[in-house]
Amino acid sequence: MSICLTLPAARAGAAEQIVVGHAIDLSGPNGSIGRDYVAGITTYFDSINVKGGINGKKIVYTVRDDHGVAAESARLAGTLIQQDRANYLLGAIGAESTQAILAAPAFADSRHVLFAPLTDAFPAPRGRVIFWRPSMERECQFILAYFDKLGLKKIGIVLQDTPHNQKIYQLVSEEVRKRGMTLVGTARVSANIEADAKQLSASGAKVVLMIADTIGASQFLKAFRKHDASTFVAGTSLINLATLSEIAGARATEWTVFSQVVPNPGSTASRLQSEHIDMMKKFRDEPVSAITLEGFAVAKTLVKVIQMEAAGRGGLQTMAASRTPIDIGGMTILSADRKSTMSEFVDIALFKRDGRLMY
Structure with a gap:
């Protein structure tokens, strides 16, 4: 119905x-x-x-x-x-x-x-x-640029294997290389997520970028925070933050940031x-x-x-x-240099434990 x-x-x-x-x-x-x-x-x-x-x-x-x-x-x-x-x-x-x-x-x-x-x-x-x-590629580029400016050069990636995500992974890996950053580890959303999360936590990554859907991101974050409570973890704008908090737990969402495709809605x-x-x-x-x-x-x-x-x-x-x-x-x-999307506006916001975003 x-x-x-x-x-x-x-x-x-x-x-x-x-x-x-x-x-x-x-x-x-x-x-x-x-x-x-x-x-x-x-x-x-x-x-x-x-x-x-x-x-x-x-x-x-x-x-x-x-x-x-x-x-x-x-x-x-x-x-x-x-x-x-x-x-x-x-x-x-x-x-x-x-x-x-x-x-x-x-x-x-x-x-x-x-x-x-x-x-x-x-x-x-x-x-x-x-x-x-x-595009998600544009969001990921913005996230990398943001942390690059902060001097955080060691990047980890969480990948949920789909053909489309694999394409994004390759583009992001190339962007990491172009910026003089270092890809120190990749964790895959799979049955081995606990082991992969533990290994990524030991890699020295200063920022972990999630190329995954809401459930995959939630599963990784829950596993990762058992070993690392303070490394920045970043996701894109269509990750459902309510579901993320519900699955991973409110404490696990500390130090997580998300790209946003509109300006601060509270401003x-x-x-x-x-x-x-x-x-x-x-x-x-x-x-x-x-x-x-x-x-x-x-x-x-x-x-x-x-x-x-x-x-x-x-x-x-x-x-x-x-x-x-x-x-x-x-x-x-709709500026003249855009190919497949109308807007290229991207911002970044910190997800707070109370479920709100802070820009």
Whole structure:
């Protein structure tokens, strides 16, 4: 059974509304990430609808829970296209669900472009997916640059073996070499994780970079902290921090840092950040997070696309191909040198024992 959430504008006639469909995990392994992402998106759409919508058309945001199951993502994407008549489709969490949607007959037979899935960028057929967030390679490069500036040159890597992660591992290894840093050890997420973690703790690594999903990262961190309580361990932005803390334990998360693909959600340094805080207070009864801000920024980007399309200047693919910089309130996306993602913004934050990030 799927959960369907819609904004109040759903009663409007089809000609008077813009339907944005979204199949995403709301109750499965990445449910907390999905719920935050949806909250940020909903908040921005709410802020547009209370002003009368886009050229008088209200946005109907229809969300269905795929429970983190790729086959369900594909099935629900078909439902959103064929039954809900979605004008735009937002993406799911993870490469497996994203690829399942792209392969679904209903999607393949449509003219839809899947927008802003929460996953690392990968080559997609005929531009049928547009990635909003920067690549994992970009996040890892930023992490290495950050610690390089601090003079921490000895790097350990935790690798969860998948073809995609192997590619990232090779790119990161090359980046370590280019920077004059040293790769002192590699631990693999496997049945031998306890032994590998112990060996990596003795390697002299000053920073350990995790190329792994949430469960793999959690298993490593739990094992590693038995031997090393203070070495920096770094991960990328899609590691579910609530799950990490639950599995590894709050004490194990001390001295862990994570790249983030949006600026500090608790700051008012830019118009985007201020709008996000103000609108979340107005429309939601929940705290802000990096993921709610990412959803808010994605929704703001999509609204700009819809406005461009209404003005006869093309849609998602046209905007992505044009590489024209767009300011969404102090955060610029789509600069001319980007190849596969709209944004390359990366920051870094320390994960505190109370479950919050400190930028």
